[in-house]
Amino acid sequence: MSFVVYVPCDSSAISLGANRVAAAIIQEAQKRGIAIELVRNGSRGLFWLEPMVEVETSAGRIAYGPVQVTDVASLFGANFLEGGAHALALGHTEELSYLKKQQRLTFARCGKTDPVNLDDYIKNDGYCGLSNALKMAPHDIVKAVTDSGLRGRGGAAFPTGIKWNTVLNTPSEQKYIICNADEGDSGTFSDRMIMEGDPFVLIEGMTIAGIAVGATQGYIYLRVEYPHAHKALNSAIEKAYEAGYLGDDVLGSGKAFHLEVRLGAGAYICGEETSLMESLEGKRGLVRFKPPLPAISGLFGKPTVVNNVISLASVPIILDKGGDYYRDFGMGRSRGTLPLQLAGNIKQAGLVELAFGITLRELLYDFGGGSASGRPIKAVQVGGPLGAYLPESQFDTPLDYEAFAAIWAVLGHGGVVVFDDTADMATMARYSMEFCAIESCGKCTPCRIGSTRGTEVMDEIIEGHDLSKNIPLLRDLCNTLLNGSLCALGGMTPYPVLSALNHFPEDFGINDKADAA
Amino acid sequence: MTEPHSMQVTVQEITTALKDKPGALLPILHAIQDTVGYIPTVCVPQIAGALNLSRAEVHGVISFYHYFRDTPPGKHTIHLCRAESCQSMGGKSLESYVKTKLGIDFHETTADGKYSLEPVYCLGNCACSPAMQIDEEIYGRVSEKTFDSTLTDLENLA
Ligand SMILES: Cc1cc2nc3c(=O)[nH]c(=O)nc-3n(C[C@H](O)[C@H](O)[C@H](O)COP(=O)(O)O)c2cc1C
Numbered sequence: 001m002s003f004v005v006y007v008p009c010d011s012s013a014i015s016l017g018a019n020r021v022a023a024a025i026i027q028e029a030q031k032r033g034i035a036i037e038l039v040r041n042g043s044r045g046l047f048w049l050e051p052m053v054e055v056e057t058s059a060g061r062i063a064y065g066p067v068q069v070t071d072v073a074s075l076f077g078a079n080f081l082e083g084g085a086h087a088l089a090l091g092h093t094e095e096l097s098y099l100k101k102q103q104r105l106t107f108a109r110c111g112k113t114d115p116v117n118l119d120d121y122i123k124n125d126g127y128c129g130l131s132n133a134l135k136m137a138p139h140d141i142v143k144a145v146t147d148s149g150l151r152g153r154g155g156a157a158f159p160t161g162i163k164w165n166t167v168l169n170t171p172s173e174q175k176y177i178i179c180n181a182d183e184g185d186s187g188t189f190s191d192r193m194i195m196e197g198d199p200f201v202l203i204e205g206m207t208i209a210g211i212a213v214g215a216t217q218g219y220i221y222l223r224v225e226y227p228h229a230h231k232a233l234n235s236a237i238e239k240a241y242e243a244g245y246l247g248d249d250v251l252g253s254g255k256a257f258h259l260e261v262r263l264g265a266g267a268y269i270c271g272e273e274t275s276l277m278e279s280l281e282g283k284r285g286l287v288r289f290k291p292p293l294p295a296i297s298g299l300f301g302k303p304t305v306v307n308n309v310i311s312l313a314s315v316p317i318i319l320d321k322g323g324d325y326y327r328d329f330g331m332g333r334s335r336g337t338l339p340l341q342l343a344g345n346i347k348q349a350g351l352v353e354l355a356f357g358i359t360l361r362e363l364l365y366d367f368g369g370g371s372a373s374g375r376p377i378k379a380v381q382v383g384g385p386l387g388a389y390l391p392e393s394q395f396d397t398p399l400d401y402e403a404f405a406a407i408w409a410v411l412g413h414g415g416v417v418v419f420d421d422t423a424d425m426a427t428m429a430r431y432s433m434e435f436c437a438i439e440s441c442g443k444c445t446p447c448r449i450g451s452t453r454g455t456e457v458m459d460e461i462i463e464g465h466d467l468s469k470n471i472p473l474l475r476d477l478c479n480t481l482l483n484g485s486l487c488a489l490g491g492m493t494p495y496p497v498l499s500a501l502n503h504f505p506e507d508f509g510i511n512d513k514a515d516a517a
Numbered sequence: 518m519t520e521p522h523s524m525q526v527t528v529q530e531i532t533t534a535l536k537d538k539p540g541a542l543l544p545i546l547h548a549i550q551d552t553v554g555y556i557p558t559v560c561v562p563q564i565a566g567a568l569n570l571s572r573a574e575v576h577g578v579i580s581f582y583h584y585f586r587d588t589p590p591g592k593h594t595i596h597l598c599r600a601e602s603c604q605s606m607g608g609k610s611l612e613s614y615v616k617t618k619l620g621i622d623f624h625e626t627t628a629d630g631k632y633s634l635e636p637v638y639c640l641g642n643c644a645c646s647p648a649m650q651i652d653e654e655i656y657g658r659v660s661e662k663t664f665d666s667t668l669t670d671l672e673n674l675a
């Protein structure tokens with residue numbers, strides 16, 4: 001019998017040396033004449049411990065981390081293959097408090113299994129949702145998703161079941177399922193982790209969506225910045241075809257579902273669903289006017305479901321355990337779990353999947369352990385580049401769509417970027433304007449011109465020029481963007497800009513809060 | 518880099534293989550950039566012809582997307598993350614260091630043709646900021662020191 005060793009293939013783990021560690025472990029085992037089976041699992045999402053190596057023992061999985069190549073010989077020396085004591089030993093993986101305190105539904109398998117091993121997926125409850133769905137009538141599948149209370153995790157939080165219902169009820173000889181895997185928000189990586197760490201769950205979710213609404217073709221629109229996810233998805237799709245989980249006759253049901261990955265090309269706006277569809281059609285990613293809704297006239301003019309990776313990857317467990325099971329997690333109208341991503345200047349950065357309702361403060365300190373620099377946390381940007389900056393005084397806000405809306409903030413895709421007290425919020429506001437200018441699709445004037453103008457005004461403010469004129473000018477520009485933009489790129493850039501100004505006026509050279517008005 | 522003649526053949530092969538896919542233009546452009554390193558302006562008429570598009574349409578698509586380039590890249594392309602999470606961990610000073618070290622700005626290539634420098638807005642490696650990608654390799658918690666040693670490793674490999 002050989003020892004089983006796990007070294008993550010997740011790109012963040014690789015960025016910290018996981019491939020070199022894996023090679024060193026193989027080499028050291030050979031040198032010592034020990035038979036090992038090395039599995040490249042996904043990441044558990046405890047990135048300060050990556051590369052985190054796990055070994056399978058009779059008492060369960062034991063973790064070691066962060067492991068560097070230079071630690072490998074001493075790990076063997078300490079008999080880590082049988083869970084031996086070592087300075088890097090972390091104990092039982094499942095008992096690590098960061099993991100134990102989470103409610104992992106969507107990420108249940110991520111980090112446990114070999115991502116591209118279909119047998120491993122099936123052994124760990126994979127494809128139970130699809131097998132149930134195949135026994136149900138389409139409107140019952142849609143009803144289960146509606147009952148679960150699942151709202152889109154891509155940012156807009158629109159109820160997934162309602163979207164599916166529209167597509168189901170729009171007759172057409174061709175319909176599409178699109179997975180939005182453009183994940184452009186800074187501070188987010190949950191889509192990437194699922195695609196690299198458990199790609200079959202996304203494939204299963206999309207297949208269920210196709211069966212539910214009567215779509216036979218799916219596309220995953222993947223950002224080009226994710227080469228590892230690309231490989232994992234293609235390998236998993238190939239295996240799903242070979243085993244009959246994809247194709248003209250999914251598991252002998254007589255129903256077809258085909259799936260293909262398409263790559264984006266470095267345009268943030270192509271994460272907006274109509275721009276994404278233009279891009280898939282081979283055009284520039286100009287945002288479309290709505291209506292028509294994509295659910296009625298979407299890709300190539302056909303009814304189309306567009307959902308985020310996490311929305312779709314949450315569907316299998318809903319169909320497996322039932323809408324009520326999922327719905328029992330959460331608070332208010334935010335049901336189920338949200339995979340939060342703790343990033344930036346934070347000691348324990350990682351993936352934290354929790355039922356809605358925990359406060360930002362608990363997340364930052366109980367999970368995150370405070371800033372990485374050890375300095376006070378000054379501000380937190382939640383929900384990507386179009387999300388507001390929150391000051392300390394708002395850290396007790398529960399993570400809930402409505403509670404965030406009430407303080408003029410958003411949860412978005414669940415990214416949480418932490419800044420310590422060395423951050424200058426005027427610089428961050430300038431960056432938001434600049435980002436909008438760089439990424440604007442150019443279709444509407446407020447966004448195209450206003451963001452460039454906004455960058456210039458921020459330059460003036462940072463230089464301390466004529467604040468009594470430039471601060472009101474900045475507010476005016478923000479109002480124009482808020483009210484006159486076709487999509488949320490222009491329409492929400494004022495969130496980070498104005499929240500920075502309102503909560504941190506001193507960084508804009510305003511020492512009396514009344515002057516900031 | 519590929520010779521002009523063989524490049525035309527390559528582009529022809531790629532367009533023929535992919536042109537019947539729905540929404541074929543992006544897959545074609547990716548395949549060309551993957552093989553040739555960039556999308557030479559001379560092959561725009563060829564692509565346009567195969568897809569029944571105008572040259573202006575094809576050109577418009579190439580220029581819309583930040584990732585596509587119409588000039589040859591250096592031997593290695595460095596994508597340095599400029600987005601918020603990386604800024605929170607010192608990304609801006611790393612950016613100035615990298616630019617000074619290479620003696621180029623974003624969207625430029627070093628005179629010796631070794632490195633091209635491109636900005637990127639998030640690599641999904643925000644739990645290990647600041648981050649960069651060189652060719653297909655991704656790097657996390659990049660410091661001035663690890664940036665230097667990474668370049669040294671690349672040069673020793675060559
Ligand atoms: C500028 C902009 C960028 C967006 N980027 C993404 C993205 O990267 N991923 C995503 O899932 N949704 C993104 N969205 C939201 C999509 O338009 C759309 O609401 C979402 O894909 C729907 O899926 P969901 O209901 O499952 O969230 C973006 C929206 C805007 C305005």
Ligand code: SF4
Nearest residue numbers: 441443444447487490
């Ligand atoms: S707001 Fe900006 S990105 Fe959105 S449609 Fe208008 S120009 Fe395009």
Ligand code: FES
Nearest residue numbers: 598603640642643
């Ligand atoms: S912000 Fe730099 S990797 Fe995400």
